[in-house]
Amino acid sequence: MAIEIARGSAPLSAGLSVAGSRAFVHSIGHGVNEYWMSLALAQADLAANAGEVPVGCVIVDAEGRAVGVAHNARETSADPTAHAEVIAIREAAGKLLGWRLEGATAYVTLEPCAMCAGALVLARVARVVYGCADPKSGAIDTMFGVGRDARLNHRFDVVSGVLADECALRLRRFFGTLRGAKLPTTTE
Ligand code: ZN
Numbered sequence: 706m707a708i709e710i711a712r713g714s715a716p717l718s719a720g721l722s723v724a725g726s727r728a729f730v731h732s733i734g735h736g737v738n739e740y741w742m743s744l745a746l747a748q749a750d751l752a753a754n755a756g757e758v759p760v761g762c763v764i765v766d767a768e769g770r771a772v773g774v775a776h777n778a779r780e781t782s783a784d785p786t787a788h789a790e791v792i793a794i795r796e797a798a799g800k801l802l803g804w805r806l807e808g809a810t811a812y813v814t815l816e817p818c819a820m821c822a823g824a825l826v827l828a829r830v831a832r833v834v835y836g837c838a839d840p841k842s843g844a845i846d847t848m849f850g851v852g853r854d855a856r857l858n859h860r861f862d863v864v865s866g867v868l869a870d871e872c873a874l875r876l877r878r879f880f881g882t883l884r885g886a887k888l889p890t891t892t893e
Pocket of ligand 1: 788789790817818819820821822
């Protein structure tokens with residue numbers, strides 16, 4: 706009588722999408738989305754330390770490489786368009802030597818505004834993963850459906866709420882500090 710050996714399937718995680726990259730190794734036991742979002746959060750912290758609204762963005766290409774890493778720099782650049790996503794898109798396009806970021810995922814701590822959501826459509830990213838919603842200018846889910854509207858010639862998948870509390874905490878802490886509260890502007 707043959708003895709059946711249960712073949713437990715190896716635990717396959719979403720990390721397979723970036724298999725082969727160092728990200729996969731670091732993300733075991735902690736989702737890939739959370740891994741990249743934590744890097745975007747580190748960018749948000751850099752922004753806060755520079756007196757900028759703490760929003761960070763990391764763009765990961767189809768092979769799982771971070772090709773655009775940026776934070777909001779509106780004040781230091783004196784540029785109303787210097788949002789984290791726009792800067793990261795420019796960096797990624799420069800690294801990939803082309804404006805089409807096909808297969809790429811943009812991780813951003815705050816729901817993108819109309820400008821950034823539009824730029825992500827133009828860049829042809831495959832997916833946008835964001836942390837907390839922006840009740841005043843979020844253009845993907847909250848106020849508009851940029852990136853999801855069937856009338857657009859390009860749409861992307863959306864994942865929301867990744868490390869949302871940590872993303873929102875940065876913003877609350879920053880604006881609390883601006884209002885005069887004695888709260889730290891750096892994180893643990
Ligand atoms: Zn924006």
